[in-house]
Amino acid sequence: MxxxxxxxxxxxxxxxxxxxxxxxxxxxxxxxxxxxxxxxxxxxxxxxxxxxxxxxxxxxxxxxxxxxxxxxxxxxxxxxxxxxxxxxxxxxxxxxxxxxxxxxxxxxxxxxxxxxxxxxxxxxxxxxxxxxxxxxxxxxxxxxxxxxIVDPTPTPTPDPSPSSSASQSTSTKSPTPTPKATSTTTKSPSPTSAKLSPQVLSAASESSLILASSTSASTSPIPSMEATQSALSKTKVAGLLVGSGLALIGLSIGFYFWYHRVLGNPKKEQSENKT
Missing domain, CATH: 2.60.40.1260 (Lamin Tail domain)
Structure with missing residues (x-):
């Protein structure tokens, strides 16, 4: 207590x-x-x-x-x-x-x-x-x-959208190009070789285009290096297979003649001894 x-x-x-x-x-x-x-x-x-x-x-x-x-x-x-x-x-x-x-x-x-x-x-x-x-x-x-205290919140300003009147005024105010003055053959003499009419120039251009297209069409594609190497490797494989087959055939023929020559001589000697 x-x-x-x-x-x-x-x-x-x-x-x-x-x-x-x-x-x-x-x-x-x-x-x-x-x-x-x-x-x-x-x-x-x-x-x-x-x-x-x-x-x-x-x-x-x-x-x-x-x-x-x-x-x-x-x-x-x-x-x-x-x-x-x-x-x-x-x-x-x-x-x-x-x-x-x-x-x-x-x-x-x-x-x-x-x-x-x-x-x-x-x-x-x-x-x-x-x-x-x-x-x-x-x-x-x-x-x-x-x-x-109020935190200032910026008010977004909308982007001005172009009106139809503004586009029209812009199109009407755009200056039109003034055509350039073309000189005639009488005012600017030039050599005879340069006096070609537009028809002659266009014909020459068309002929050159036809010649270029025919040349490009007749040109055969050149095989790439990879395609050439692939073809060579296939040729080598084929050659190895053919060579191996020929060697196997040659060995078989040689074995055949050797076999008959070795085993055939004792039989011949036995027949001669009997006679």
């Missing part, structure tokens, strides 16, 4: 005097001013929870830099439902940037903007909500005078 009482007292003491460790995710980037007309740019954090949160050692950072934008000093506590402002010495890019908040081990929040205007802040409206707007700067105060 006494042990249970001690455990209960320790638990109550821990809950009353220890800062809540699971309240980190409730701290958010609430407002930022990239382009002030005077002074440094700043980032505002907001604690919407019902508990005070110690943000000592937390880090504010931006995109594309090797060093942290700001490490929050020790003993920095954001009271419940209140704001905390941090100046970041002109680290917010005027042409667009991404701002990160992390507690040293994990990312808690981030916000990205494309461009900025002088003395126009980006803020959540209402405070701590998920809706971002362009606002009048309100450092460490509730955001007000805000307008919803």
């Amino acid at each position: 006494p042990k249970k009482v001690v455990y209960l007292v320790v638990l109550v003491f821990f809950l009353l005097f220890h800062p809540p460790v699971f309240a980190d995710i409730t701290v958010v980037i609430n407002e930022l001013l990239p382009t002030p007309s005077s002074g440094n740019d700043w980032v505002e954090l907001y604690n919407p929870s019902q508990n005070d949160i110690d943000v000592s050692g937390w880090i504010l950072d931006d995109e594309g830099t090797s060093s942290d934008m700001l490490k929050i000093p020790d003993n920095t506590i954001i009271v419940k439902q209140s704001f905390k402002l941090f100046y970041v010495s002109n680290r917010l890019n005027k042409d667009g940037d991404t701002i990160y908040l992390n507690n040293g081990t994990s990312e808690l929040d981030k916000y990205q903007y494309i461009s900025s205007e002088t003395d126009v802040s980006f803020g959540r409206y209402s405070d701590g909500s998920i809706s971002w707007n362009t606002c009048s700067p309100t450092p460490e105060s509730a955001n007000s005078n805000c307008e919803v």
Whole structure:
């Protein structure tokens, strides 16, 4: 029984005097001013929870830099439902940037903007909500005078379709070619060999075409190298077969005569001995 009482007292003491460790995710980037007309740019954090949160050692950072934008000093506590402002010495890019908040081990929040205007802040409206707007700067105060940020959507421009009147005007405005003046034989004398009429030229052209076509038709195709090699290889195979057949026939005939000569002599000798 006494042990249970001690455990209960320790638990109550821990809950009353220890800062809540699971309240980190409730701290958010609430407002930022990239382009002030005077002074440094700043980032505002907001604690919407019902508990005070110690943000000592937390880090504010931006995109594309090797060093942290700001490490929050020790003993920095954001009271419940209140704001905390941090100046970041002109680290917010005027042409667009991404701002990160992390507690040293994990990312808690981030916000990205494309461009900025002088003395126009980006803020959540209402405070701590998920809706971002362009606002009048309100450092460490509730955001007000805000307008919803709408991403500009480009409107596609339809391609102009040519009308019938335009095509007609184009066709009527196109200049007609002026025929070139042809010279007559009386004005430009030329040698006798060049004075050929169009009928003579056309006849000569037709005769040359007929001659070329007849020449091309009578020309026999030249066998290719592959066809020649194939024919030679077939001839060699045929020669080998014929030669092998002749050799086999010759061997057979020779064996026949040899056989009768060898076996025929003993019979002849036996017949002579009997007589």
